[in-house]
Amino acid sequence: MTTPELPTQYAPADVETRSYERWVAEGYFTADVGSDREPHTIVLPPPNVTGVLHIGHALDHSLQDALSRRARMRGFETLWLPGMDHAGIATQNVVERELAKEGLSRHDLGREAFVERVWQWKEESGGRILGQMAKLGDSVDWTRERFTMDEGLSRAVQTIFKRLFDDGLIYRAERIINWCPRCLTALSDIEVDHTDDDGELVSIRYGEGDSAIVVATTRAETMLGDTAVAVHPADERYAHLVGTSVEVPLTGRLIPIVADEHVDPAFGTGAVKVTPAHDPNDFEIGRRHGLPSLAVMDERGVITAHGPFEGLDRFEARPAVVAALRAEGRVVAEKRPYVHAVGHCSRCKTVVEPRLSLQWFVNVQPLAKAAGDAVRDGSTRIHPPELAKRYFDWVDDMHDWCISRQLWWGHRIPVWYGPEGEVVCVGAGEEPPAGYTQDSDVLDTWFSSALWPFSTLGWPDRTPELERFYPTTVLVTGYDILFFWVARMMMFGLYAMDGTPPFQTVSLHGMVRDQYGKKMSKSSGNVVDPLDWISRYGADATRFTLLRGAGPGSDVAISDDWAAGSRNFCNKIWNATRFALMNGATVAETLPGPGDLTVADRWILSRLDSVVGAVDAAYDDFEFAKISDQLYHFAWDEVCDWYVELAKIQIASGGEVADRTRRVLGHVFDSLLRLLHPLVPFVSEELWRALTGGPSITVASWPAVLGVADPAAEGEILALRDLVTEVRRFRSDQGLKPGQKVAAKLALDGTALAAHEPAIRVLLRLDTPAESFVATARLAVGSAVIEIDTAGAIDVAAERKRMEKDLAAARKEAAQATAKLGNEQFMSKAPEDVVTKVRGKAAQADADIARLRAQLDALPAG
RNA sequence: GGGCGCUUAGCUCAGCGGUAGAGCACUCGCCUUACAAGCGAGGGGUCACUGGUUCGAACCCAGUAGCGCCCA
Numbered sequence: 001m002t003t004p005e006l007p008t009q010y011a012p013a014d015v016e017t018r019s020y021e022r023w024v025a026e027g028y029f030t031a032d033v034g035s036d037r038e039p040h041t042i043v044l045p046p047p048n049v050t051g052v053l054h055i056g057h058a059l060d061h062s063l064q065d066a067l068s069r070r071a072r073m074r075g076f077e078t079l080w081l082p083g084m085d086h087a088g089i090a091t092q093n094v095v096e097r098e099l100a101k102e103g104l105s106r107h108d109l110g111r112e113a114f115v116e117r118v119w120q121w122k123e124e125s126g127g128r129i130l131g132q133m134a135k136l137g138d139s140v141d142w143t144r145e146r147f148t149m150d151e152g153l154s155r156a157v158q159t160i161f162k163r164l165f166d167d168g169l170i171y172r173a174e175r176i177i178n179w180c181p182r183c184l185t186a187l188s189d190i191e192v193d194h195t196d197d198d199g200e201l202v203s204i205r206y207g208e209g210d211s212a213i214v215v216a217t218t219r220a221e222t223m224l225g226d227t228a229v230a231v232h233p234a235d236e237r238y239a240h241l242v243g244t245s246v247e248v249p250l251t252g253r254l255i256p257i258v259a260d261e262h263v264d265p266a267f268g269t270g271a272v273k274v275t276p277a278h279d280p281n282d283f284e285i286g287r288r289h290g291l292p293s294l295a296v297m298d299e300r301g302v303i304t305a306h307g308p309f310e311g312l313d314r315f316e317a318r319p320a321v322v323a324a325l326r327a328e329g330r331v332v333a334e335k336r337p338y339v340h341a342v343g344h345c346s347r348c349k350t351v352v353e354p355r356l357s358l359q360w361f362v363n364v365q366p367l368a369k370a371a372g373d374a375v376r377d378g379s380t381r382i383h384p385p386e387l388a389k390r391y392f393d394w395v396d397d398m399h400d401w402c403i404s405r406q407l408w409w410g411h412r413i414p415v416w417y418g419p420e421g422e423v424v425c426v427g428a429g430e431e432p433p434a435g436y437t438q439d440s441d442v443l444d445t446w447f448s449s450a451l452w453p454f455s456t457l458g459w460p461d462r463t464p465e466l467e468r469f470y471p472t473t474v475l476v477t478g479y480d481i482l483f484f485w486v487a488r489m490m491m492f493g494l495y496a497m498d499g500t501p502p503f504q505t506v507s508l509h510g511m512v513r514d515q516y517g518k519k520m521s522k523s524s525g526n527v528v529d530p531l532d533w534i535s536r537y538g539a540d541a542t543r544f545t546l547l548r549g550a551g552p553g554s555d556v557a558i559s560d561d562w563a564a565g566s567r568n569f570c571n572k573i574w575n576a577t578r579f580a581l582m583n584g585a586t587v588a589e590t591l592p593g594p595g596d597l598t599v600a601d602r603w604i605l606s607r608l609d610s611v612v613g614a615v616d617a618a619y620d621d622f623e624f625a626k627i628s629d630q631l632y633h634f635a636w637d638e639v640c641d642w643y644v645e646l647a648k649i650q651i652a653s654g655g656e657v658a659d660r661t662r663r664v665l666g667h668v669f670d671s672l673l674r675l676l677h678p679l680v681p682f683v684s685e686e687l688w689r690a691l692t693g694g695p696s697i698t699v700a701s702w703p704a705v706l707g708v709a710d711p712a713a714e715g716e717i718l719a720l721r722d723l724v725t726e727v728r729r730f731r732s733d734q735g736l737k738p739g740q741k742v743a744a745k746l747a748l749d750g751t752a753l754a755a756h757e758p759a760i761r762v763l764l765r766l767d768t769p770a771e772s773f774v775a776t777a778r779l780a781v782g783s784a785v786i787e788i789d790t791a792g793a794i795d796v797a798a799e800r801k802r803m804e805k806d807l808a809a810a811r812k813e814a815a816q817a818t819a820k821l822g823n824e825q826f827m828s829k830a831p832e833d834v835v836t837k838v839r840g841k842a843a844q845a846d847a848d849i850a851r852l853r854a855q856l857d858a859l860p861a862g
Numbered sequence: 863g864g865g866c867g868c869u870u871a872g873c874u875c876a877g878c879g880g881u882a883g884a885g886c887a888c889u890c891g892c893c894u895u896a897c898a899a900g901c902g903a904g905g906g907g908u909c910a911c912u913g914g915u916u917c918g919a920a921c922c923c924a925g926u927a928g929c930g931c932c933c934a
Contacts, residue, residue: 008897194934341934389866390932397933479932515873515886517930548885549874555931557874561886568899579896625876629884644896725903732891732903739894765894816881825917834880834918 006581006690010574012538015686020134028072028698029139031079033464040076041472042068043453044140045485046148048087049122050094053132055512055520055546056478058530059556061138062543062679063509063624064476068139069678070619071473073702079469080139081456083146084127088410088445089183089347095121095409111408118409132531137539137681139698144465146456148448149411155428156455157411157448160496162427165415169363170403172415172423176280177402179355180345181301181314185406186359188444189399190483191346198337202322203269205330207246213238213257214332216268218340219278220325221317223248224305225296226255228274230285233259235270249330250321251307258289277356293356301353314353360404360413360441367491368398374494374501381505383622384552387479394483395490403444410442428460450488453502460496472503479508479553507622508553512546515559533563540680541566547679548628552621569632570683573676576640577669577687583651585665587692592660594708599755600646601664602713605706607638608671612703615675631676639668642721649759666691671703716752719782720760723753726781727764727788733798734777734790743767745775747785778858780851796859803859807852814845 023029031039042064047057064080072078095118096106106114133140146153164170178187203216206229213229226248231238238257245254255274262285263272276286277293286293296305301314308324309317325331343352372395374380375388382388404413414426416436426432451459453475457466471493477486486506493502513519514526521527533542544566549556594602611634618626650661669691677684677697688697736742744766748754760766766788775787777794820826820838827835 006896009899010897386866393865393933483932513874517874551875554875559874559886562874564899565886568897571899572897575897575900577896582896629876633884640897641901648896728902729904735891737894738892738902820880820918823917827917829917830880837880 006574006578008575008578010538010571010683012540012570012682013535016135016137016534016539016682019682019685020137023139023696023698024134024142026696028696029080029141030143031077031141031469033468035077037075037077039469039473040068040071040078041469042080042474042476043456043472044080044082044138045475045477045481046083046085046146046449046452047129048090049084049126049147050087050091051129053129053136053530055528055530055558057129058136058542059509059512059546059550060476060478061133061136062546063507063550063622065136065138065543065681066547066624066627066678067474067476067619069681069698070702072139072698073674073677073700075701077468078139079141079144081144081146081469082130082133082138082140082142083452083456084130084148085449086122086147086149086410086445088405088407088442089185090445091118091122092407092409093183093347106408114408135531135534135539136543139681144456148445148452152458153448153451153455154411156451156459157443158414158426158428159460160451160492161414161443162425164362164495165425169367170360170425171363172358172360174356174358175361175402176278176283176354176356177359178343178352179299179357180348180350181299181353182348182350183345183407184299186355186357186402186404187345187352188402188446192343192352193346193349194341194343196339197342199340199342200318200322201268201333201335201338201340202325202331203333204249204273204325205332206249206273211241211244211246213241213246213271214269215271215273216333217273218338219318220321221303221309221314222275222278222296223273223321224251224303224307224309225275225277225294226253226273227276227286227291227294228255228289229257229271230260230263230274231257231271232263232265233261235259235263235265238271249328250324251305256289256291258285258291260285260288278354280354283354283356295356297353297355299355359402360415360439362401362403364398364401364491367495368395368487370494370499371395371487371490374490380490380501380503383505383507387482387508387553390479391482391487395487398487401444401488403447404439404441405444406440407442410445411448413439413441413443415439446484446488449485450492451496453489453493454497470497470502471500474505474507475503476507476509478511480511482508509550510553510555513555513557515557515561517555517557528558537563537567538570538682540570540683544569544628544680547624548632550624552623569636570680572636572640573673573680574683574687576635576644577673577691579644580665580669581690583647583665584662585669585691586662587666587670588663591663591667594710596656596660597664598646598650598657598661599713599716600643600650600759601661602708602710603717604639604643604668605664605708606710606714607634608668608703609706609708612671612675613705616705628679631672631679635672635676639672642717643668645763646759649762673697674700674703716756719752720756723781723784723786724760724763727779727786729802730777730779730788730799731764733802734795736790739765741765741767743769743773743789745769745773745787747787751782751784753784778855780855800856800859803852803856807849807856810845810848810852814842814849817842817845 044064045060068078068080099105109117161170178189178192180187199218201216201218202220203214205212205214207213215229217223229246231242241257242259245256247254262281274282274285274291276283276291277295278297296303297314298304303309303312303317309320312320322331344350345352372392375382375391382391416424416426416432416438418424418433418436424432424436453472454466454470457463457469459466475486489502518524518526530542541563545558545563546556549558611630614630615627618630647661647665651658673684673688674697685697688694694700746757746760748757753760773789776790777788779786817838821842
């Protein structure tokens with residue numbers, strides 16, 4: 001391959017689309033079910049079909065792509081399976097809003113036409129996010145893309161429903177559920193968000209005289225449905241009233257006063273009104289005492305109880321009821337505002353109304369037990385481990401899952417009812433009996449997503465894909481859906497797959513935040529659009545910024561400045577590789593043996609080796625920030641700042657050394673690009689192809705640890721760097737221009753740097769001394785001494801100031817070390833290596849002090 | 863109310879027993895033929911507070927304060 005002319009600035013847009021299309025066309029991302037490689041499987045958490053790519057997806061996908069690309073390079077049969085979720089309630093809401101613009105409701109269309117309309121909408125605007133994934137560079141297997149409502153997955157839903165039903169784990173019951181009066185559907189417990197809201201606490205007197213009892217409530221309007229007053233059985237204040245009846249104000253109904261353990265005698269007056277039809281706790285009390293349930297509101301939260309409040313919305317009825325009570329002199333106290341927890345629909349924020357209704361539930365008892373045990377016994381590892389506790393708290397105390405939704409968009413509940421009230425659950429491929437009608441509800445959208453790790457692989461059929469790619473290697477997702485999704489996949493996976501959990505590891509990441517750690521929100525105006533970043537900084541820089549901040553389970557702070565820094569890093573790699581190409585770097589099967597390499601060569605190969613090891617270790621723990629940091633600093637601080645500079649000198653010297661340097665350069669950049677590829681796929685691909693002429697870095701192998709650690713070479717280069725930095729500091733302090741050459745005498749004999757004099761002279765722009773050389777300054781670094789003719793008076797004050805500062809530091813160091821060495825306790829109890837270290841420090845500090853004093857004395861006065 | 867976590871340089875974070883690091887920001891000098899999206903040098907922190915353990919604490923223990931998250 002001919003070396004293309006690369007521009008001096010990396011232009012992402014030019015290469016990204018081209019590379020991605022080629023990758024897909026070549027089939028690099030298509031998993032081969034028939035290969036004999038070990039599988040590495042990730043299923044993509046399916047984004048909502050309504051969605052667009054947001055920065056949280058970009059993080060989630062960057063992590064999965066890095067893992068998948070590295071696995072592919074390591075020789076695994078790598079499957080990253082993409083797809084989308086039908087997102088029942090969310091999508092239905094979107095389409096209903098569309099309809100509303102035309103002045104229509106779903107009821108105007110009717111169920112069939114409405115669902116048809118949603119499908120149509122899904123075809124048109126759904127899946128936008130999938131196109132956006134290509135921009136990010138996601139190496140997903142597009143040939144296996146799935147949708148939770150497609151035919152196969154629907155069959156999986158019907159199959160597992162039938163199995164659970166037949167096992168008695170799905171049942172229908174009348175319960176108090178969370179009801180959204182706006183979405184007009186039941187919600188599961190976790191679809192309710194609790195916030196502390198301002199409300200009111202009204203104390204109301206029921207009854208008269210000695211038999212009066214005062215109850216406190218935040219929802220006065222529900223008193224219309226009260227069927228008892230409850231007190232704690234041990235509460236002596238009310239003992240005489242238990243068993244008697246009292247009149248409900250405004251309604252005139254007589255209700256009993258009952259004693260129940262559930263009542264908290266310390267709350268309010270210690271007496272509570274009981275409304276079984278509108279409160280889950282009251283429902284339980286009602287059940288224990290055989291109380292009737294009296295519904296006083298309809299599905300929209302409108303009062304249905306006959307009387308003056310009928311037809312009022314619940315929030316209009318509340319003050320109206322209080323006013324009426326007040327007029328009757330029954331309000332004993334009012335506390336306003338009274339802050340208390342209020343549940344809101346997680347979809348539309350409407351205040352949830354507990355409502356008695358007939359719904360379908362999953363009995364989660366045995367499923368949740370298995371889901372907990374799988375993590376407890378190590379079959380599935382949750383990472384980071386701190387988050388496992390949250391998982392246990394949830395699965396070990398899970399309430400039955402309400403799975404029916406009064407929506408139209410979703411999987412229909414496969415239960416049919418006969419004319420005589422018969423109930424039949426119809427399995428996949430079965431026909432319902434003639435004359436039966438199907439349940440009108442659909443399933444919670446999470447019911448089908450809970451099947452994702454195996455339904456996407458062909459379950460319930462025992463497909464080759466299922467055999468090969470289940471269980472998946474790792475699930476990568478945000479900790480925010482640990483309960484919604486992860487726990488439920490664990491339950492259904494274990495149940496459907498005969499006890500094999502769906503993941504070997506669950507790796508949880510955090511949320512993306514702004515540069516101050518604040519949550520991103522439209523109202524704060526701090527939302528980052530990943531597509532905007534991709535166009536401004538490139539996909540690689542966008543990914544690198546996210547990866548660089550991603551510690552296990554922790555939130556990621558990002559900002560434009562940091563994205564610009566990542567872009568600069570990509571540009572740095574671009575130009576460094578350009579340098580290697582321009583200087584004839586070659587990539588060969590083997591490297592010259594250590595005997596044929598310079599110290600600098602051996603140093604960089606040694607460092608490369610340890611970086612490969614460190615990166616591998618960090619991948620094992622999903623420490624993406626560490627992976628990124630290791631590579632950033634190795635590439636920039638070591639390869640670019642030092643090895644490239646030393647390589648220039650070696651190449652300039654010509655001959656065999658130059659040839660070998662080209663081979664080392666080729667090897668180092670080849671390896672570095674491979675290491676970087678999972679993080680920054682586009683720039684690494686472009687450069688790697690130019691460097692090696694290979695077809696694609698996507699299918700190149702992952703660098704191995706070669707075992708070429710060379711501590712001696714590392715020590716020498718470290719000494720060289722110290723010396724060079726110290727002299728540069730002197731030059732900078734003295735105001736010598738970077739390009740200005742000065743004459744200098746080096747005394748390096750007997751130090752490790754003796755062989756490096758030519759390099760040191762080039763790096764520091766030091767001329768060989770002429771006959772007339774007169775040193776105006778003398779610098780000592782370690783045991784090396786450099787005398788410099790600055791060709792003029794030196795800035796004595798600057799130098800004195802500097803040396804005095806160094807001297808003070810050395811004296812402090814010496815004092816600390818001496819104090820330790822004089823401490824008997826320390827000497828007798830501290831381990832030997834620590835004592836040796838401190839001795840070394842003391843000796844070094846003493847030498848520094850002597851050296852600096854001599855240098856200070858040698859400075860001209862003034 | 864219950865549980866978990868955090869508090870280190872201006873901002874975001876690493877470090878998790880031998881006495882402080884990174885990125886960005888900041889200051890100074892440089893267009894030194896890979897790169898000004900760059901190069902070189904530099905400044906900046908009583909590691910929240912109070913006790914304790916230890917020869918030695920940012921790091922372990924206890925308490926206090928503030929912040930955040932999850933659940934009820």
